[in-house]
Amino acid sequence: MSRARWWRPLVPPLLAVVVLMTGSAATAMAAYPASIDVNTSAFNPPCDGDANPIVPKMQAAAKAAYDRLGHVASAFTGAAFTRAATLKRTPADWGYYVHSHGDYYWHATDGRRYTGFREDSGDCNQAVVYSKDIKAKRLGRQSNLVFISTCHAADSNTTMPDAFAIEKTKSSDGVNQGPEFYVGYIGVQWDSDEWTFEQRFWNALAGGRSVGAAFDVAMLGAFNAAGFDANWWGTYGWSGVAGPWTTCRYCS
């Protein structure tokens, strides 16, 4: 081998690495953003006397999960998770996760209730983000996985799926309603059970299960509260992968 050609054997492995890295970069550049909004201030100092680590764990798990699904996931908490910031980001989001205090809140101007959740804002005076606010910003655009980790987000009267243009129907066995899936809790639930449910859900998704199968596996956790319950709407057999349909053997 001549001195001038010493580098030639290195070309194939370097090309292999470049191809793989370019693939990762391409995935990132495909840009299906997902926002992870987590309210830590409400359950930590200054609003609460002690530090509560469950909420940051949920944030880390959700961000990693959306990243694994091919989203460009960004996590926000404290002063970065405000009503204004969430509504500014939401038109571009394909995926969304929030963990906060949620309810079926009265909206005085409209004279009716909407499902909503509280911002963090880094202080103890936290505004409500109503489903109608999100709906007005998203204007019916496609959502992928939407996980509302709050109380009452999946009650039968919830208005939150509509904000993300997800119809409250369950599609399975060859029927699909697009690459979308909404998950939320019914009534009030304890954080430890939500953490167990979410970890099982994310883990099953990471193992290649469909979103519906991941939900079913998550429902079979060892929950502290006998009444733990969650619900879903969307396409059971969808993979959860970010973006519009690519391939779906059983649901297209």
Place this chain on the structure above:
Amino acid sequence: MHTTVLRSRRMALTGLAIAALFAIGAGPGQAADPFVAGGRSSRPVAAQADQLARAESRARALTAALGIPGTSHRATRLDDRFEHRVYDEVTSFDGDGREVAISRFELDGTVAMAVGLGWRPGTGRAVDSVDVVRPAVAVTRAAGLAVSGQPEVRSSAGSSGWSIAWTRRADGAPVRGDGVRVLLWPDGSFHGLTRSDRPLATVPTRTINAGEARATAESLAVTLFGAAHAEARIISVERAWIAPNDTFGPAGPDAPAATLRLAWIVRFESRGALAERLRMVELWIDAGSGSLLGGDVVE
């Protein structure tokens, strides 16, 4: 020239392997680490072919007994660091290669979990909360599990039907999260099953009473909730087995503890401004030492 080509191909494969390691983000020593939030909780571990074949055989028998049309089965042994157990997970497929069920078996062959996949609320006549117990008992028998006593029956949106649970009890106290739970469709047909039977610590030789637990919790609340403690009041004090957690101890592990301890569960309900952030709080007080084992919150 021929040697150079071979070397190039070998180096290309090496490059791919290195890149793949970066891509999956897994190092060789990672499997021994405890669960950390953001990571996967279960990882495949090595098992002998005959062990996996036995698990697949068990899944074949179980799905047949539960009326799930599985024609082929694939087993993997998983180390679940969130649940602190190793089990064989079997995916069952129908004739078209579609996943129809997931079953999990303890290493001694006991059923740990089974679920029929897909949303099939059934076409039969809906059963009520009394009549649903009989098919639930039949499911436990089909899975080789023994249950006794009156179960807790609830309608469940998550199961799209009914949840029927037999809670485990030890030393006269419920073991939170443990026992057998069956999920049925509205017509009473099988949807899911789970069984949990985690290790329990020794019952303390001397235990504090409910009044002592209440006093300890009230004292802790001042520290934990700060000024907000005035807006929280105790609504119940009950004895139960719980898995200690890191709710009030950030340095703790990210998964609930493997061994459950006997505790007094002191539940606070909030009011006023606090209720807009925190609806309820539980402090789990060790029934023996009176120390704080963890707790829970409803936001």
